[in-house]
Amino acid sequence: MRYLIKNGSIIDPARRVATVGNVLVEDGKVVQVIDLADLTLTPEPLDEHTEVINARGAVIAPGFLDLHAHVREPGEEHKETIETATKAAAAGGFTTLCVMPDTRPSIDCAAVARQVREIARRRGVVRIEPIGAITLGRAGQTLTEMAELVEAGCVGFSDEGNAVADAAVMRNALAYAAMLDVPIMAHCEETRLTRGWGMHDGAVSIRLGLPGYPAAAEEAMVARDIALAEMTGAHLHICHVSTAGSVALIRAAKARGVRVTAEVTPHHLTLTDQWVLGNLALVRAEGKAIQRSGRDRAEDDDGLDLPSRLKPTLLPPYHTSTRVRPPLRTEHDVEALIEGLRDGTIDAIASDHEPQSAVDKECEYRLAAPGISSLETALGLALTLVHRGKLDLVDLVAKFTEGPATVLGRAPATLRPGSPADIVIFDPDSPWTVDPAKFFSKGRNTPLAGQRLKGQVMLTMCRGQIVFRRGNFGVATGALQQASRLEGILGSEHEE
Amino acid sequence: MSVSAGAGTARSRRRHVLDLDDFSPQEIDEILETAASMKEVLGRAIKQVPTLRGKTIVNMFFEESTRTRISFELAGKALSANVVNFTARGSSVEKGESLVDTVRTLQALGADILVMRHSESGAPYLAAQYFHGSVINAGDGRHAHPTQALLDLFTVRQRLGRIEGLKVVIVGDILHSRVARSNLWGFTRMGASVTLCAPHTLIGPESFWKATWPHLTITSNLDECITGADVIMTLRLQRERMEAGLLPSLREYTRFFGITAERVARAAPHCLVMHPGPMNEGVEIMPDVAVSAQSVIEEQVANGVAVRMALLYRLSGE
Incomplete structure (x- = not known):
C-alpha cells in the first residue's frame, strides 16, 4: 500500500525542516518528500494502490518516541496491557514506547x-x-545481567519507582552501563525525606495537612547521581525532573561536560500543587453528590483562549487523580522546567504514562496509587506551552522526537526518504474535551477529565501502517484522489 | 446540571462541614448564637428537644476518640435523632472494605448525617462525593477539626465577650495538628490575631503558612510571644514525635514550650488557657495550670455538645 499525505505542514526537526508539502510512503518507508514550494519536482505517481490522505491544516512529523511508559504487562494486566498501551500510544502520536x-x-x-x-x-x-532493571527485583542490591539484557533488546536501565538508595550500587551500575554504552535512567528520590508523603511539600500541603514530598528529596538524589556520573563517565538520564533546583543542577552539570540528559512530563510542565487543593465550591454546593467530571459544563465553552483556562475548577479537594510521583510542584518549578526545555537543559518530554485501576484511585488521598494515564493527553497538554507562546512548535516536536532519540544515543527519526514510515499527523489548533471514558488506555486516571485542550493527533502511522485515525481524517474525495500536483499547490477545493 | 451550581450562590444552605475555610464570619456568628440557645437547652431538667426526630446520624470513627464521639452522640440524642456509632475496630473496614463502599452501605441503610473521624487528611471530602446527605468532619488526619474550632470560638466568646482584636497564641505540635489549622481559619476569620509558636521541626517553613494565612505570626520564642496574650491554646504532644526524631527530648520540649504558671503570668490578666485534650500533664501543660482559674479546658468539653447541636440543627435545614 502507498500513501500520499498531502498539503500538511511538515516539521522534521532532525533535518531542521518546517515547510508545507506532501509525503509519499510506500512499503513501510518514506519514499519522497515534496516541498510544494519547489515547482521543478515531477508529480508524484498516483494510482489505485495509493491512498491520498489530506493533511491540510495539520502538522506532519516523525512519530513520537516516549522514553518512559509503564505498560503493566506482564503481571498487572487489569491496569493495562501492551496492546491497550500501544493503542493509547498511537492515539497520542507515539510510534515507539520505551x-x-x-x-x-x-x-x-x-x-x-x-x-x-x-x-x-x-x-x-x-x-x-524495553528498559531493563538496574538491580534484581528493583530491590537496589544486586546488579542485573545488563550485558545480556542489552543483547535481549534493552535500551537503558532503570529501577523506576524505586531510587537506588545505596550510592555504591549506583556507582557500579553507572560504570557497568557505561561499558555497554546505554544510559542509566534514574528515578531520583531520597526516600528518607518522602516517608508517608502525600503531595509536594509546600503551602498547599500545609493547608491540606498532607505530609510533604520536598523538592530537596529529588534534588539531593539528582546531585548525588550527577556526582557519580561525573566520576564514572557514564551516561546518566534523569527521569521526570520536577523541580527548579533539579533543573539548575542538571544545567550546571551539562555546562561542565557531565554526560547527563533529562526528561520532563507534560503534567509537570503544566499543572501545579494547586490541583490537589482543587475547587472548594464543588463540596460547598447544595444538591446531589458531586460528580467526578465536569464534562457537561466544559462542553459549553466557546473554545476561545483555552490554555489560560487550564485550572483545577472541575476537581474537588484531594482528588486522587492529581497524585503522582514525583508530585505536582509549584508555579515557580513549572516556569523553571519550561526554561529548562527551552535552553536544552531538558532534552525530552516523556509521558510517564502510569495507568492505575479505579480501585487504586478511589480511596483516601495518601493511600491512592500515584500516577497519571498520560499517553493520550501528552501532546494536547504540552501544546498549551505553544499556545501560551512559551515554546516554538518546532521545538516542541523536537522534544518528542529528536530529543528522546539523542538520549538513547541514536539518530533521530526523520521524514528523510528511506526512513521508516513512523509518522504522526496532528492538528495543533483542534479543540477537544478530555474524556477518559474514550481512552484506549485501561487507565482512566487523569486530572484532566472534562478539561478543554487545544491540539490533537489525527493520524498515526507506524512502519507504514495506519495505526490510529481520528474519525475519517484525511479521507479524500474521488476528485482529490485524481487531483494533479498543481491543484495541490493552488489549494484544492475538493476537501470534504 | 452545572457541577458548580451553588458556587456563586453564597446563601445556599450548607450541606457539609468539612473545614472552616468555607465559613463566612456571619455564618460562624449565627452558629455561635444558636449554640448559646442549645447550651440553654442543656441546662434544663429535660435535656432534649424534638428537632431531629426521625433523622439518623451515624458516628463513623476510624480513629480512637472518646470526647468527640461522646459529644456528638449526646448532641444527636439531645436533638432526638437516632444515633448509631460505628468504629473501625471489628467492622467491615478491617475486612478490607473501602471507605467508599462503607459510605455507600451507610447510605443504603438510610443515614442522613455522617459524622466522620479518620486518620487520613481529606477522607471526609471523599465521603462527601459519594454520600447524598451531610458529612461532618470530626477530625481528619492533620487537616481539620472544624467542630473543635467552633467550640473554641464559642468558649472564648462566652468568656471574653468578643473574638475580634484578641491575641491568640497556639503553642505546640502545629505541623501535625488539625486543631491548629481549623482554629487558624476560625480565629482569623473572626478578626483575632493569631501567633503560632513551635519548634521548627513541628511547624515547617514560615512561608508555607503565610501563603494561606498572610497575617499570621510565627515564632519559636514562647516567653516573648505569650506577653499580653488573651488566649493561650496548647496542643497535645504525641510521643511518636520523639521516636521520629523531631525533638531531642520531652524534657527540653517542656522547658521551652510547656505552659507554666510563670508563663501564664506574662499574658493578659484575663487570659484563657485552652487545650483540645487529651492532655499530657507535665509535658505541654503543667497540672496546676490545667486546673487554674484561667483554664477553660473543662468548659471547652461542655460547650462542645452545644456547638455540635447547633451544627446538626443547621444542617437539618430547620
Missing part, C-alpha cells in the same frame, strides 16, 4: 525482556523497547 521494568516480574533478566518484545510483536500496534 517501557519501564516495574512489571511483575520485573524486567530484570533477558527472558522477561524477550517476553515483552514477543508480546509487543504479536499484539502491539507501535514499537516497544
Whole structure:
C-alpha cells in the first residue's frame, strides 16, 4: 500500500525542516518528500494502490518516541496491557514506547525482556523497547545481567519507582552501563525525606495537612547521581525532573561536560500543587453528590483562549487523580522546567504514562496509587506551552522526537526518504474535551477529565501502517484522489 | 446540571462541614448564637428537644476518640435523632472494605448525617462525593477539626465577650495538628490575631503558612510571644514525635514550650488557657495550670455538645 499525505505542514526537526508539502510512503518507508514550494519536482505517481490522505491544516512529523511508559504487562494486566498501551500510544502520536521494568516480574533478566518484545510483536500496534532493571527485583542490591539484557533488546536501565538508595550500587551500575554504552535512567528520590508523603511539600500541603514530598528529596538524589556520573563517565538520564533546583543542577552539570540528559512530563510542565487543593465550591454546593467530571459544563465553552483556562475548577479537594510521583510542584518549578526545555537543559518530554485501576484511585488521598494515564493527553497538554507562546512548535516536536532519540544515543527519526514510515499527523489548533471514558488506555486516571485542550493527533502511522485515525481524517474525495500536483499547490477545493 | 451550581450562590444552605475555610464570619456568628440557645437547652431538667426526630446520624470513627464521639452522640440524642456509632475496630473496614463502599452501605441503610473521624487528611471530602446527605468532619488526619474550632470560638466568646482584636497564641505540635489549622481559619476569620509558636521541626517553613494565612505570626520564642496574650491554646504532644526524631527530648520540649504558671503570668490578666485534650500533664501543660482559674479546658468539653447541636440543627435545614 502507498500513501500520499498531502498539503500538511511538515516539521522534521532532525533535518531542521518546517515547510508545507506532501509525503509519499510506500512499503513501510518514506519514499519522497515534496516541498510544494519547489515547482521543478515531477508529480508524484498516483494510482489505485495509493491512498491520498489530506493533511491540510495539520502538522506532519516523525512519530513520537516516549522514553518512559509503564505498560503493566506482564503481571498487572487489569491496569493495562501492551496492546491497550500501544493503542493509547498511537492515539497520542507515539510510534515507539520505551517501557519501564516495574512489571511483575520485573524486567530484570533477558527472558522477561524477550517476553515483552514477543508480546509487543504479536499484539502491539507501535514499537516497544524495553528498559531493563538496574538491580534484581528493583530491590537496589544486586546488579542485573545488563550485558545480556542489552543483547535481549534493552535500551537503558532503570529501577523506576524505586531510587537506588545505596550510592555504591549506583556507582557500579553507572560504570557497568557505561561499558555497554546505554544510559542509566534514574528515578531520583531520597526516600528518607518522602516517608508517608502525600503531595509536594509546600503551602498547599500545609493547608491540606498532607505530609510533604520536598523538592530537596529529588534534588539531593539528582546531585548525588550527577556526582557519580561525573566520576564514572557514564551516561546518566534523569527521569521526570520536577523541580527548579533539579533543573539548575542538571544545567550546571551539562555546562561542565557531565554526560547527563533529562526528561520532563507534560503534567509537570503544566499543572501545579494547586490541583490537589482543587475547587472548594464543588463540596460547598447544595444538591446531589458531586460528580467526578465536569464534562457537561466544559462542553459549553466557546473554545476561545483555552490554555489560560487550564485550572483545577472541575476537581474537588484531594482528588486522587492529581497524585503522582514525583508530585505536582509549584508555579515557580513549572516556569523553571519550561526554561529548562527551552535552553536544552531538558532534552525530552516523556509521558510517564502510569495507568492505575479505579480501585487504586478511589480511596483516601495518601493511600491512592500515584500516577497519571498520560499517553493520550501528552501532546494536547504540552501544546498549551505553544499556545501560551512559551515554546516554538518546532521545538516542541523536537522534544518528542529528536530529543528522546539523542538520549538513547541514536539518530533521530526523520521524514528523510528511506526512513521508516513512523509518522504522526496532528492538528495543533483542534479543540477537544478530555474524556477518559474514550481512552484506549485501561487507565482512566487523569486530572484532566472534562478539561478543554487545544491540539490533537489525527493520524498515526507506524512502519507504514495506519495505526490510529481520528474519525475519517484525511479521507479524500474521488476528485482529490485524481487531483494533479498543481491543484495541490493552488489549494484544492475538493476537501470534504 | 452545572457541577458548580451553588458556587456563586453564597446563601445556599450548607450541606457539609468539612473545614472552616468555607465559613463566612456571619455564618460562624449565627452558629455561635444558636449554640448559646442549645447550651440553654442543656441546662434544663429535660435535656432534649424534638428537632431531629426521625433523622439518623451515624458516628463513623476510624480513629480512637472518646470526647468527640461522646459529644456528638449526646448532641444527636439531645436533638432526638437516632444515633448509631460505628468504629473501625471489628467492622467491615478491617475486612478490607473501602471507605467508599462503607459510605455507600451507610447510605443504603438510610443515614442522613455522617459524622466522620479518620486518620487520613481529606477522607471526609471523599465521603462527601459519594454520600447524598451531610458529612461532618470530626477530625481528619492533620487537616481539620472544624467542630473543635467552633467550640473554641464559642468558649472564648462566652468568656471574653468578643473574638475580634484578641491575641491568640497556639503553642505546640502545629505541623501535625488539625486543631491548629481549623482554629487558624476560625480565629482569623473572626478578626483575632493569631501567633503560632513551635519548634521548627513541628511547624515547617514560615512561608508555607503565610501563603494561606498572610497575617499570621510565627515564632519559636514562647516567653516573648505569650506577653499580653488573651488566649493561650496548647496542643497535645504525641510521643511518636520523639521516636521520629523531631525533638531531642520531652524534657527540653517542656522547658521551652510547656505552659507554666510563670508563663501564664506574662499574658493578659484575663487570659484563657485552652487545650483540645487529651492532655499530657507535665509535658505541654503543667497540672496546676490545667486546673487554674484561667483554664477553660473543662468548659471547652461542655460547650462542645452545644456547638455540635447547633451544627446538626443547621444542617437539618430547620
